[in-house]
Amino acid sequence: MPLLDDTLDRIGPPDAAAQAEARERQAQLTKPAGSLGVLEDLSVRLAGIAGTCPPPVPARPVVAVFAGDHGVLAQGVSPWPAEVTGSMVENFRAGGAAVNVLARACGAEVVVVDVGVATPVVADDVVWDRNVRRGTADLRVGPAMTREEALAALEVGIGVADELVERGHDLLLTGDMGIGNTTASACLVATLTGADPTVVTGRGTGVDDATLALKTVVVTEAVARLRRPAAHPVDPVEVLSEVGGLEHAALAGFLLGAAARRVPVLLDGFIAGSAALVAQALCPAVVDHLVAGHRSAEFGHTATLQHLGLRPLVDLDLRLGEGSGAALAAPLVRSAAALLAEMATFDGAGVARKDA
Ligand SMILES: O=C(O)c1ccc[n+]([C@@H]2O[C@H](COP(=O)([O-])O)[C@@H](O)[C@H]2O)c1
Ligand SMILES: Cc1cc2nc[nH]c2cc1C
Numbered sequence: 001m002p003l004l005d006d007t008l009d010r011i012g013p014p015d016a017a018a019q020a021e022a023r024e025r026q027a028q029l030t031k032p033a034g035s036l037g038v039l040e041d042l043s044v045r046l047a048g049i050a051g052t053c054p055p056p057v058p059a060r061p062v063v064a065v066f067a068g069d070h071g072v073l074a075q076g077v078s079p080w081p082a083e084v085t086g087s088m089v090e091n092f093r094a095g096g097a098a099v100n101v102l103a104r105a106c107g108a109e110v111v112v113v114d115v116g117v118a119t120p121v122v123a124d125d126v127v128w129d130r131n132v133r134r135g136t137a138d139l140r141v142g143p144a145m146t147r148e149e150a151l152a153a154l155e156v157g158i159g160v161a162d163e164l165v166e167r168g169h170d171l172l173l174t175g176d177m178g179i180g181n182t183t184a185s186a187c188l189v190a191t192l193t194g195a196d197p198t199v200v201t202g203r204g205t206g207v208d209d210a211t212l213a214l215k216t217v218v219v220t221e222a223v224a225r226l227r228r229p230a231a232h233p234v235d236p237v238e239v240l241s242e243v244g245g246l247e248h249a250a251l252a253g254f255l256l257g258a259a260a261r262r263v264p265v266l267l268d269g270f271i272a273g274s275a276a277l278v279a280q281a282l283c284p285a286v287v288d289h290l291v292a293g294h295r296s297a298e299f300g301h302t303a304t305l306q307h308l309g310l311r312p313l314v315d316l317d318l319r320l321g322e323g324s325g326a327a328l329a330a331p332l333v334r335s336a337a338a339l340l341a342e343m344a345t346f347d348g349a350g351v352a353r354k355d356a
Contacts, residue, residue, distance in 0.1 A: 003155045004253070004282075010260040014048025014288045018055075022047035025054070028345040032354070038311065042291065042336035049264050049289050054341035058171035058264070061108035061330050062164050063099060063323040064254060065092055066157070068116030068247035069135030070180030071144065077183045077215045080205055082135065085179050086119035088322075092177070093126050098320055099175055102327035108173060110323075111164070115156050116178075116246025130156040132246055139184060139243045140218045150241040150249045157253025158260075165261045171333060172258045172265045173293070174272040175323025176247050179205075182298060183215055185274035187243035189300045190223045191234065192277040193307040197223055200300030202270070203319075236281035244278070251275035256282065259289035266333060268326040269296030269318065273304035280308060291333060294318060294325030 046055040118135035136144035182204035292310035
């Protein structure tokens with residue numbers, strides 16, 4: 001069976017018994033009910049993902065930064081040249097990018113996956129060569145990639161998740177790097193949520209008003225190619241191949257691969273969110289295995305999170321990508337699991353319960 005179909009088959013719902021046990025345990029811990037807020041819900045979700053209560057406390061997080069280039073840059077949608085994607089890959093390798101700093105702060109490793117960088121990239125232990133094609137075609141004038149390339153990039157992501165889990169990583173964080181990728185992300189979000197392109201097209205790296213207007217036209221035109229009657233919804237792989245990026249396809253595969261292995265994934269911002277919509281369209285149950293790390297300042301991210309039904313853990317006006325928001329949120333995931341595993345119960349600690 002092809003890897004994608006096999007992966008989709010292996011994604012199950014959260015474990016209801018483990019979740020019930022986690023809820024029950026939360027009620028026994030030495031605190032007023034509900035006082036740990038979102039961390040309580042998160043601990044229950046982690047139990048459902050792992051299928052055990054308490055769920056394992058993540059000890060070996062890893063950020064996978066998927067990198068790709070975008071033909072749509074020819075339209076002038078970003079002020080930055082495409083070569084910045086390749087130079088940032090070198091910066092990740094050297095440990096000098098924001099994500100490297102934030103990963104060190106939370107004890108996560110960083111791997112970079114070249115799935116679609118246009119310039120040649122040297123592979124080593126940190127930078128993995130999984131290049132499917134040296135950048136997409138211009139999505140304004142036609143398909144960004146072929147269906148075969150989209151499927152190959154999806155399978156790259158599944159393979160990376162598998163390999164990282166095999167290496168003992170127990171919390172997977174998404175990262176991305178790709179000049180122009182907020183245009184492709186906006187196309188994915190508009191198509192998969194039905195949102196108006198004017199609402200989900202944002203300033204990316206910080207484009208001016210004129211560029212934002214042009215970008216919105218590009219997204220509107222590209223998305224129009226994918227309009228279908230409600231009875232014949234568009235196929236998610238076709239959406240990826242028409243208007244996506246190679247890193248989006250790989251990220252979607254990465255989420256599916258992690259969910260099939262029942263390892264939690266912490267999403268970064270807008271690019272990760274748009275890839276999560278693709279994964280959700282392929283397999284709605286995948287969403288139960290995802291944790292939204294943060295809310296990006298990119299306009300369309302709020303609509304994306306709403307469509308996924310996920311509440312972001314932090315909201316700090318970040319709009320960098322790379323996995324920066326996911327890395328900031330990783331200690332919260334670890335804390336939620338540790339609280340459930342390590343806090344004393346009322347009976348164990350001899351603390352009186354409140355009067356009924
Ligand atoms: O993840 C986000 O929320 C996010 C929001 C804005 C920009 N970015 C990053 O900025 C780059 C894309 O921006 P742009 O303007 O070239 O489309 C790409 O490398 C992304 O990682 C990322
Ligand atoms: C310098 C730079 C760093 C980035 N990191 C993620 N996207 C980026 C875009 C630019 C331009």
